[in-house]
Amino acid sequence: MLGRLNHVAIAVPDLAAASAQYRTMLGAEVTEPQVLPEHGVTVVFIVLPNTKIELLEPLGKDSPITAFLAKNPSGGMHHVCYEVDDILAARDRLRQEGARVLGDGEPRLGAHDKPVLFLHPKDFNGTLIELEQA
Numbered sequence: 001m002l003g004r005l006n007h008v009a010i011a012v013p014d015l016a017a018a019s020a021q022y023r024t025m026l027g028a029e030v031t032e033p034q035v036l037p038e039h040g041v042t043v044v045f046i047v048l049p050n051t052k053i054e055l056l057e058p059l060g061k062d063s064p065i066t067a068f069l070a071k072n073p074s075g076g077m078h079h080v081c082y083e084v085d086d087i088l089a090a091r092d093r094l095r096q097e098g099a100r101v102l103g104d105g106e107p108r109l110g111a112h113d114k115p116v117l118f119l120h121p122k123d124f125n126g127t128l129i130e131l132e133q134a
């Protein structure tokens with residue numbers, strides 16, 4: 001079911017500072033910020049030869065990552081994103097296996113304009129998993 005590792009996400013308290021640090025200290029190629037109100041975050045991507053790093057900061061008062069940053073004020077690893085060939089089939093299989101699919105279970109368009117879903121971290125070894133339609 002799982003395809004490529006699409007990205008590893010790091011929640012940061014200050015996206016501009018983290019982006020500048022990756023550019024200057026790590027010589028990284030960093031995309032321009034994407035403001036995603038429907039997800040409650042602003043993100044940039046660090047493009048690597050074999051995957052991407054997503055840096056994300058809260059956007060708005062209901063951001064899903066505000067609580068995470070309250071527990072991890074300097075930031076931290078937030079989620080991993082795997083690609084799947086068929087996100088609805090993956091969702092239905094995971095539900096059958098007893099995994100919690102977050103939200104209303106309907107995929108929404110993510111930062112790459114592809115359908116995404118999230119799986120509860122408590123069901124996967126304390127790790128929030130994002131699935132993205134390949």
Ligand SMILES: CC[C@@H](C(=O)O)C(=O)SCCNC(=O)CCNC(=O)[C@H](O)C(C)(C)COP(=O)(O)OP(=O)(O)OC[C@H]1O[C@@H](n2cnc3c(N)ncnc32)[C@H](O)[C@@H]1OP(=O)(O)O
Pocket residue numbers: 009036039041043054056064065067068071077078079081102103109110111112116118120121122126127128130
């Ligand atoms: C940019 C768009 C898209 C993309 O295309 O890439 C994105 O990546 S958007 C990213 C932001 N969106 C989301 O994260 C949506 C899914 N997340 C959620 O629904 C919630 O964050 C959550 C996972 C349900 C957690 O909600 P929260 O309000 O924080 O609930 P709790 O505080 O009760 O947490 C429950 C439990 O889970 C632990 N937790 C929370 N977040 C994480 C995490 N990222 N990784 C691991 N564990 C996490 C939290 O610590 C609680 O544990 P206990 O304290 O032990 O109960």
Ligand SMILES: [Co+2]
Pocket residue numbers: 007009054079081130
């Ligand atoms: Co993501």
